Amino acid sequence: xxxxxxxxxxxxxxxxxxxxxxxxxxxxxxxxxxxxxxxxxxxxxxxxxxxxxxxxxxxxxxxxxxxxxxxxxxxxxxxxxxxxxxxx
Amino acid sequence: xxxxxxxxxxxxxxxxxxxxxxxxxxxxxxxxxxxxxxxxxxxxxxxxxxxxxxxxxxxxxxxxxxxxxxxxxxxxxxxxxxxxxxxx
Numbered sequence: 737x738x739x740x741x742x743x744x745x746x747x748x749x750x751x752x753x754x755x756x757x758x759x760x761x762x763x764x765x766x767x768x769x770x771x772x773x774x775x776x777x778x779x780x781x782x783x784x785x786x787x788x789x790x791x792x793x794x795x796x797x798x799x800x801x802x803x804x805x806x807x808x809x810x811x812x813x814x815x816x817x818x819x820x821x822x823x824x
Numbered sequence: 825x826x827x828x829x830x831x832x833x834x835x836x837x838x839x840x841x842x843x844x845x846x847x848x849x850x851x852x853x854x855x856x857x858x859x860x861x862x863x864x865x866x867x868x869x870x871x872x873x874x875x876x877x878x879x880x881x882x883x884x885x886x887x888x889x890x891x892x893x894x895x896x897x898x899x900x901x902x903x904x905x906x907x908x909x910x911x912x
Binding site (some may be wrong): 759766767769786 | 847850851852853854856857858860861862872875876904907
């Protein structure tokens with residue numbers, strides 16, 4: 737499978753979710769290999785505020801549908817990586 | 825790593841998220857290997873309505889913290905499986 741192009745807006749997302757979708761900080765979910773339909777709805781819900789998470793709403797800002805779709809395709813195409821087992 | 829015991833309430837969750845956390849229907853996210861802290865917060869937010877998804881709120885009902893924790897440990901301990909590549 738072809739890897740989608742790296743999204744223009746990946747940098748801010750990657751700070752918490754990792755460039756390849758493995759979370760970098762507590763509380764942030766892994767996104768690698770997540771279903772595209774779920775990611776797309778989540779991002780739209782953050783954008784319009786129906787999923788009311790201030791940090792995500794601020795981070796996503798006025799993202800265009802095209803940019804949003806790039807992020808969805810990028811993260812859903814990544815392969816989840818093994819993580820340290822112990823988590824709270 | 826030891827696999828946690830199968831949660832008492834796994835059946836209803838599994839209908840959409842799969843027994844091992846790979847989504848069975850469009851719109852449902854994969855949960856396999858998701859971070860425990862994220863899953864715990866998501867379930868509590870569904871339970872108290874602060875994450876307002878009627879289906880999830882109905883499905884989760886008045887789950888106890890202990891049952892909720894079983895589900896968190898079960899799904900976060902699963903290994904994500906490869907999926908069909910083509911998704912909408």
